[in-house]
Amino acid sequence: MSEHFDVLIVGAGLSGIGAAHHLQEAFPGRRYAILEARTAIGGTWDLFRYPGVRSDSDMHTLGYRFRPWTQAAAIADGPSILDYIRDTAADGGIDRRIRFGHKVIGAAWCTADGRWTVTVEHDGRTSMLTCRFLYMCTGYYTYDQGYTPEFAGIEEFRGQLVHPQHWPEDLEYSGKRVVVIGSGATAVTLVPALAETAARVTMLQRSPTYIMSIPTEDAVATRLRAWLGPRRAYTITRWKNVLISTLIYQLSRRRPAMIRELIRKQNAAQLPAGYEVDVHFNPDYNPWDQRLCLVPDGDLFRSIRAGRAQVVTDRIDRFTATGLRLASGAELDADIVITATGLQLLAFGGVQFTVDGRAVDLPDTMAYKGMMLSGVPNFAFTIGYTNASWTLKADLAAEFVCRLLRHMDSGGYDRCTPWPDPDIAKAPLLDFQSGYVQRAIHRFPSAGSRRPWRLGMNYAHDVLSLRHGRIEDGTIRFARATDPAHVPLRATP
Known part of the structure; x- marks a missing residue:
């Protein structure tokens, strides 16, 4: 029997720890785990160890909305940011939910079962976990190697x-x-x-x-x-x-x-x-x-x-x-x-997705509100702003996921799937001219020509849309359980 969770979060970096905080604050009784391929909390801020490593945004916006940054330095060094993430995880007991050395290599959705089956590598062995909702907080570049051009000689x-x-x-x-x-x-x-x-x-x-x-x-x-x-x-x-x-x-x-x-x-x-x-x-x-x-x-x-x-x-x-x-x-x-020639972009940590036995070809999908995929049920991801602090969007995405789960519980739904209007034209998910984006953006989901499929880059607008906008906006399709034995998990008031 596979171990089952209500939510699986993939990635224990800045986004994953923040997502876990929002989830357990909204649903204290909900069963979740964080799967982290590496052996430490922190993601980017644990990986990068070069001299002088620091934030490229101010910590009043790179910090979490729910946890004030109180140090004097607004542009903080890497070790201070890493301590901030670790302290956040420890204070909320989130660190006890992390499974280190668990690399997700595949995830398969089954509509009949209303769940994801997640394939994980750990200690040289492969195992399976299942969940109702899958939340990817892996960032968008590979941890294995950076980008180095081919230099003669x-x-x-x-x-x-x-x-x-x-x-x-x-x-x-x-x-x-x-x-x-x-x-x-x-x-x-x-x-x-x-x-x-x-x-x-x-x-x-x-x-x-x-x-x-x-x-x-x-x-x-x-x-x-x-x-x-x-x-x-x-x-x-x-x-x-x-x-x-x-x-x-x-x-x-x-x-x-x-x-x-x-x-x-x-x-x-x-x-x-x-x-x-x-x-x-x-x-x-x-x-x-x-x-x-x-x-x-x-x-x-x-x-x-x-x-x-x-x-x-x-x-x-x-x-x-x-x-x-x-x-x-x-x-x-x-x-x-x-x-210092850049990064290698990698969508969702290279995880291979299937929906009811069909492989998901990421470039064929479209990103709903920059955080869900068309045709992929019970799935969300985090991509931060390119023109502002990453965490501003990560916090909003986590809040929206919690609102979405609460709406599913109250309506007795077991799945939610965004579906785009066929008349919407495709656009690059990241409309950015940097080399590291241009080299790999064709392997990512696309955005759309209008909202809610266009990736927003305006925090104030996204506050209204993600924190206060309607969940049932005519774009997400909700479905109730087809299994008579299914009992939806209710949100804690």
Whole structure:
């Protein structure tokens, strides 16, 4: 007999722990478990161990809605974020529901039984679990390896080659010449951290990225905590930051030249006089066509001003035994080359789904409200915002799942399935120009040309839709149990 659960959550990272909190708060008697392929809580924040790893969003929005972030630093380091996730899991007893080393490889829905059968690998063995509702909180990239382009001559390099996703614990870079390939969030985090002790750090980029400097500490949040206490201060600061980031995003889309000039002026003010700002910090795309990078207290610019770091904008011709030869003919000597060249996207951790014996081809499905799949019953997933903090959407998705389960119980339904209007045109699930998205988006579900199938990127709108909107909106089909022996589990009032 397979062990049965009301809900199975896959993934014990930021999203999975948050989903578990919402679930057990709404339904204290509901039986659930979290399946985690790795051996630790934290997901991304446990995996990434490179120097200086930190949030790329402020913690008043990256933190959970239900658990105030009370530390002074609004842009927090990785270990602090990991402690926050672990403390959340421990305080709610969620950590006791996690099954570590359980990798989900397949999930099969059976309408006749009204349940999922989930295939799990653990300790070299395969087992089955069943559940009424399956909730994927796996993120959208693979933990096995990052993305490294094919560089000519890479096998000739005699130094150390490192990808940040798998940072060696014993890597010694003090006094070394380091080249960081890339200009995204990982690169701009690594460069100032390495520059503290390395002999020289070079950020080698093919093209610039928009980079903005923000204070490490939120002065408004600090004052509000003193006046109002942590919970009320957190709520106000959260909405303040949501509104500011939404304003910047909307202006970036509607008046890109204005935001481009604002960012350029800020960069120029923090760089040495005469610095080639337009060469190294003025992209050829509009703001927010790709994710905008944040640097706390301008630490990247400080490293450049101090002469501890430099930026080179050029293309790589090939690796050499001692470093890199560039398309311009210049050479960069390096003891260590770090390929901060991006991630490999992977939908739902690579799990293979079937519905009543038919394989689910993800590109043929459409994402309802960015969190359920067309034609796939009793299933939800979490994908956060690309223009704001991931957790803002993760919290809303978990709240919606709880509302959905309560509605199913009150109506005596055993399944719910979104079905799109056939006239809706398909669109990419993530409308984002970053390379890591473009390389893999064709393997993901699609979005639709209008709501509720278009992936929303507006938190305030999603609050109204997911927290307060109608559950029975004419898109989700609900069905009552066909098995006379089926007794629906009632929600706790």
